[in-house]
Amino acid sequence: MRRRQEPPEEPPVQRQAEEPPVERQPERPLRRRPLRRGGEAGAAAVGAVGAGVLTLARLVMALACLIALLIALAIVLRDVDANPHNTIVEGLHEGANFFAGAFTGLIHFSGHPKRAITVDWGIALIAYLLVGGLLAGLIARVGRGGVRFERRHRALPTH
Numbered sequence: 001m002r003r004r005q006e007p008p009e010e011p012p013v014q015r016q017a018e019e020p021p022v023e024r025q026p027e028r029p030l031r032r033r034p035l036r037r038g039g040e041a042g043a044a045a046v047g048a049v050g051a052g053v054l055t056l057a058r059l060v061m062a063l064a065c066l067i068a069l070l071i072a073l074a075i076v077l078r079d080v081d082a083n084p085h086n087t088i089v090e091g092l093h094e095g096a097n098f099f100a101g102a103f104t105g106l107i108h109f110s111g112h113p114k115r116a117i118t119v120d121w122g123i124a125l126i127a128y129l130l131v132g133g134l135l136a137g138l139i140a141r142v143g144r145g146g147v148r149f150e151r152r153h154r155a156l157p158t159h
Contacts, residue, residue: 053143057136064132071096071125075118100124 074096082089097104103124109116 051143054140057140057143060139061132061136064128064136067099067132068125068128071100071121071128074100075121075125078114078117096121099128103127 070092074092077089077092084090084093100121103120104117105120106123107116107119109119
């Protein structure tokens with residue numbers, strides 16, 4: 001029978017005397033570097049306004065999408081003969097009529113009033129999406145111009 005070989009004992013580690021702690025000077029609070037050029041502050045302001053204008057463009061497109069969704073839901077509920085006396089259905093139809101009422105009577109199908117409303121409100125839905133997209137694009141173009149101006153006129157960092 002073989003005996004297990006035990007690892008050799010390691011010599012005890014001698015601890016060196018710890019060095020006394022180095023006295024550190026208290027850290028000074030970071031000071032902001034003053035703006036060297038007045039244009040740097042102006043460029044930053046234009047960039048901030050540009051970012052806000054981009055947010056406005058997103059809100060315009062979101063609003064157009066929500067209106068289009070309301071109209072689409074009203075079209076679907078009318079086409080599936082949902083109960084018009086139900087509070088939710090009635091509210092959706094009133095809301096859609098508020099936004100798409102001007103388009104009602106645009107197209108006339110004899111003997112098919114439901115089809116006429118579907119086509120009229122479908123045209124309104126497409127019109128809201130197109131106009132909302134165009135407005136959002138124009139607004140975003142202005143905002144992107146401000147952000148590009150800020151990037152071009154920002155001072156180079158100095159270290």
